[in-house]
Amino acid sequence: MGSIDDIDRRILAELQRDAGKSLESLGEVVGLSRNACWRRIKAMEDSGLIRSRVTLLDPVQLNLGLTVFMQIRTNAHAPDWLNAFSKATMGMPEILGVYRMTGDLDYLIRARVADMADYDRLYQALIRKVPLSDVSASFVMEEIKETTELPVLRRI
Known part of the structure; x- marks a missing residue:
């Protein structure tokens, strides 16, 4: 993937806060359609810019405080x-x-x-x-x- 633009950056910022956000919600925030968001995310995944999507856990509740x-x-x-x-x-x-x-x-x-x-x-x-x-x-x-x-x- 070449350089990323401001929309890609806004998508990345939103996904870092909540990777489970729906494409519809993400599109509303960044001003794109659901499909346009999906295509950009897919391109960033294919290029390796997005390495994975994870769930963050509370270490204290897991007795790892x-x-x-x-x-x-x-x-x-x-x-x-x-x-x-x-x-x-x-x-x-x-x-x-x-x-x-x-x-x-x-x-x-x-x-x-x-x-x-x-x-x-x-x-x-x-x-x-x-x-x-x-x-x-x-x-x-x-x-x-x-x-x-x-x-x-x-x-x-």
Whole structure:
């Protein structure tokens, strides 16, 4: 897909807020017919711009109220270690994000767990799967802003 226009951006903004919105409702908001909206959404899906449509869940109601950021340092940087690390973290559903970092930190992991005991279980499982030089953790006391919406309608 080439460049996207303002209508595409408005469609994307609406879908990020509610992917289950009907095509009729979406069309009313962006000023297009149901079919024109569908064609644009289909084109954005086919191009990979829209990667998937998901349902966001309340982690507290699922007993996953503790967010932890694990700061990882390692002395191993070989491709086989990275492959093992990737495989280990991909296979742990509590881990929501893994990022290779610049600076003093090698990797940052974002995870959701029930409590400290659940974090310890996750930590123990991770270090059994792959050798790590140093792991420290920070626990979220308050979520001030948490969103999955990308700023497609930029306010400059």
